[in-house]
Amino acid sequence: MTKKVTLPPQTGEPSDVERIKRESNYLRGTLAETMEDPITAGIPDDDNRLLKFHGSYLQDDRDLRTERQRQKLEPAYQFMIRVRAPGGVATPEQWLVMDELAHKYANGTLKLTTRQAFQMHGILKWNMKKTIQEINEALMDSLAACGDVNRNVMCNPNPYQSDIHSEVYHWSAKLSEHLSPRTKAYHEIWLDGEKVIDSKEDEETEPIYGAVYLPRKFKIGIAVPPNNDVDVFSQDIGLIAILEKDELVGFNIAVGGGMGMTHGDKETYPQLARVIGFCPTDKIIDVAEKLITIQRDYGNRSVRKKARFKYTIDARGLNWVTEELNNRLGWEIEAARDYQFTHHGDRYGWVKGSNHKWNFTLFIQNGRVLDTDQNKLMTGLREIAKIHTGEFRLSPNQNLIISNVTKEKKQEVMALLEEYRITDGAQYSALRRSSIACVALPTCGLAMAEAERYLPSLIDKIEVIIDEAGLRDQEINIRMSGCPNGCSRAPLGEIGFIGKSPGKYNMYLGASHTGDRLNKLYKENVGEEEILQLLRPLLFQYAKERKEGEHFGDFVIRAGHVKAVQSGLDFHD
Amino acid sequence: MQLQVMNSPFNQEQVDLLNQLLPKLTAEQQLWLGGYISALHIKESAHPSGGVAVLEKPDVQTKIVSREVTILYGSQTGNGQHLAEELSKNLKAENFDVTLSAMNEFRPNALKKVEHLLMIVSTHGEGDPPDNAIPFYEYLHSRRAPELENLQFSVLSLGDSSYEFFCQTGKDFEKRLLELGAKPLVPRVDCDLDFDEPAQEWFKEVTSKLNELGESTPTVQSTSNHVAEINRTVYSRTNPFHAEVLENLNLNGRGSKKETRHLELSIEGSNLQYEPGDSIGIYPKNDPELVDALIAEMNWDAEESVTVNSQGDLRALREALISNFEITVLTKPLLQKASTLTSNPKLQKLLEEEDEETLKNYLYGRDLLDLVKDFAPWEGTANDFVAILRKIPARLYSIASSYEANPDEVHVTIGTVRYTAHERERFGVCSGECARRIKPGDTLPIYVQRNANFKLPDHPDTPIIMIGPGTGIAPFRSFLEEREEIGARGKSWLFFGDQHYTTDFLYQVEWQRWLKDGVLTRMDVAFSRDTDEKVYVQHKMLENSRDLFQWLEEGAVVYVCGDEKHMATDVHQTLVDIIETEGKMNSAEANDYLAQMQQQKRYQRDVY
């Protein structure tokens, strides 16, 4: 149990969200009633704020906004539910439930997110309760998938070192579990759990968070070198598994990463987590909890866009965090150990794990699982789930791993992959296979430009250049976000696009291929034509002048097209 | 002050006439008129005479005739009422002592004293009397009905020959009155949808017959002509106003199986007025494509001129088929007339068929184009052919706006009728035209159709319950606009339903606003196709039966609008059930309770 420390007085008025949380009686608000109101398919703003803590957002189909307004209809309100799968692992049974719910209540698709979770879009208010209950019956939940709490803990789904993976996965699950809110509101509202009057004593109800939870969302991810697919430096707490003689001995602790910023506000910036030390494996829960309480107590509760852990730390310095952490722990974290990352993408195709089981990593464009006329991906995966005896693992790059396939089953699975033409994407350029796009339009309320619906067609056109330049098999991470929130971790793309307005993007270059250097603004406000004109000479020059094994992100810096970003603090200059 | 029915002792015609005349008078003319009329009142006892008649030619000394005539009308959508009022006016002008009354406002046992009864009644439902004729109809057919030897009467029945029981109610009334010993004054006339001419004929008949009996020398011509003259400048069903379309949009969201158009029409400068609950009539045009197909099929000459009315007015065939004649409905009478124009024996055979079903089945979902294809070869000219066609009738639409809120506009809510029958996609004439051809800037010929049987309570504090699924919602938009405008404080409760919540919640944001502002107290919705088991408004009523009965007990007025066949009957039954259970009554008592409400105008329906 953490003691409260006495804090320096917060500067500035608490933000409105702080009021909402405080008045919400541990995330209840008036959700129970407003979800019943039959005259609107939406809910009031205050309740929507709270709903996020329950893992769901009120959205509307933005394609229809203006036309419906004319038609005297309210916006096409619908709910998005984010289902947590700690470490991105789901059983075949759970996959089948997701698939079924997607068709029964949602828009018939599943979105595999950049944090290894499922999202369903287009759920109507009246189906929310049923949906969440059926999710719950499948032993999954959406609690704390969003909101000012710790989120889905990411974990490298690395199929090679399967035994390490299972150990690391075990810790990510433990972290998720330990850092989940304790309030009964979720059970009350969605699962008809009997009403309990939560005691006003924060210690009892929310021992870690307290009545107003965190100032902002909080994210933890665990990477297993050499693979940095979780983008460990984009996390509020990035944990780097340290292996000695193929044994997990502990974790390097990196703090204060985040991708979000606001156009035109240089006070906000993407930042990378910085390693402050090492802790033995079994201390990791304690360390994470204490770091969270530091952010809980010192984080900015007055200006939300300055409230992430990264700003708390940058305002006070790394030494301060380390000391504060050590104090709260009552012991000192050790010096960081060595590690080496080589990439942050996925490794496609069949590989055999050290447990002699097989794993197939398949390419899913922008993580959107659906059936099209040409391609019956969703049906195929359903059929596979029916016979699969291992697990499904969602990758941090929005892809999917059919993992722990026994020798016996492998043939069956291959046959189905064949039948439904599900591939590792070998037929695509390495560029496309290294692409991520966030959801953006039409569901995301914050989108300024297209992303998921647009990036594939932009890549079609870039591929033409790639082929001419002979770079088809060169991995170049390309990431597009519809707004500066950076849900695709665009600031870590060797080529990054961040939406400004419909059809217009800021173009960034120069992130490292391993996820340890941010990119930099190369050209502001460019549309497709200009993008292609800008990329063509760069790619040709890269093809001609690159050094052995030199990645595009490093090349554009060496060639002087952009300056290397050392810290988020100089991202803007 | 603009004269209105509300703020003057005059009825609508009179108001219209006066509003026409008064603004045109100079100050001195007005003075003179005022003096003249008050002077007239002194002679009144000796010279009872209709204001209108006098206004026409003040110098004429009209004959003194005093004969009693009672006009009773049963009317659902106002046609009959309209005619009754016109007849009454004409007869007053003829110095008859006229009692005009809706059947439900007439004390049945006063019938014994009546000598001359003129009855105008329409037929609704499946050959049923219009709502406001039901009590009187039942009284007459009950044992309590009196002997009526010294009653002379005639019936004008309104109907639509496309229905199986054509003008049934009129026929029933005549039959019954004869049984009770009454004598026919002039023969009954059954009017089809194009009832103007036959009705005028019947007016003449009864008027001259009554005059005969009253051995008076009337000034029929001059009067009616003169009235007609004035009428021409007054917009009415016979002289529709061409209203510009300001807005025409589909209220159903993308993905809906339905299309419901919201039309906003300008009535600026038309002098038209309406109240919540009234409807407008729209004279539609036939689909030019259908007309061309017909002309091609018959290889007629589109430009050939044909006679379009009994006055012998001529018009180019294509124009006439588009604007004047009904070509989308087949009726038995039509086929009978048509059979004289074809040498194809199949048509005769069809008409002589033993069982009616075969004919009915043929008529259903077919139009003139099918007919001419099925029974060629045809004889006779295009003129002969159009001569057998009915005039295209106006379509009625409940007004969805409040005159108080926007006096220069009238809004309607039109569900597009669209279906495929006999391998051809077909559209409703009027709804199809509005959905597919009418654009903002075009005009539609319209008139206001009063409906005294669907009115907001006199007192703004009276609670109201509105039940209007689908397009039945229309008048309630007008109700709430009105109540908001006049700041009514009475509670209000709206039941709405349709297929799908997301796409079919008509006028959703407006109800939301009215709920927020307290203009609407309560709203319950039922969307039938969102859930496995279908949910309709009546289910929502049942769910709230206690409150609903409570409202009834508090004197709430119940309004039902929309589909007649299913909705209205289910809702009616549901009301009975609710009253029965919540009021702890047996079904007979419950039915009385509702009948009571009907009597007190606390249960009003506008169904179609």
Ligand code: SRM
């Ligand atoms: C689904 C997902 C993108 C995807 O295509 O996969 C996503 C989608 C959204 N993100 Fe995100 N974020 C997603 C990963 C991220 C990441 C990447 C990561 O966490 O590794 C980031 C950058 C890292 C970070 O947090 O800094 C990210 C930074 C944001 C932000 C900016 C936070 C900030 O510090 O400024 C917002 C806006 C906010 O929180 O106010 C946001 C908000 C949103 C919302 C919920 C928009 C909203 O608040 O209304 C988006 C829902 C769109 C939709 O219609 O589904 N999302 N979001 C990812 C879901 C992850 C998960 O399963 O939990």
Ligand SMILES: Cc1cc2nc3c(=O)[nH]c(=O)nc-3n(C[C@H](O)[C@H](O)[C@H](O)COP(=O)(O)OP(=O)(O)OC[C@H]3O[C@@H](n4cnc5c(N)ncnc54)[C@H](O)[C@@H]3O)c2cc1C
């Ligand atoms: C008092 C009153 C108020 C009204 N208010 C409204 C209102 O507010 N909104 C509104 O939308 N309507 C209203 N109506 C109905 C309206 O007047 C018209 O009847 C309706 O719009 C259809 O007219 P139409 O010319 O489009 O179709 P029509 O050309 O008259 O065709 C309608 C006919 O098509 C035939 N038909 C329809 N479907 C099929 C099928 N599947 N198969 C075969 N035949 C079929 C039926 O015989 C039906 O009678 C009201 C009616 C009344 C009497």
Ligand SMILES: Cc1cc2nc3c(=O)[nH]c(=O)nc-3n(C[C@H](O)[C@H](O)[C@H](O)COP(=O)(O)O)c2cc1C
């Ligand atoms: C819902 C409805 C049902 C009708 N049913 C019949 C019918 O069964 N028989 C008939 O002859 N006319 C029927 N009609 C036609 C009406 O009698 C006709 O429109 C008449 O002009 C209405 O006169 P009113 O406005 O005085 O009620 C029906 C009309 C409607 C709207």
Ligand code: SF4
């Ligand atoms: S980056 Fe912006 S547009 Fe894309 S999903 Fe996140 S919030 Fe929406």
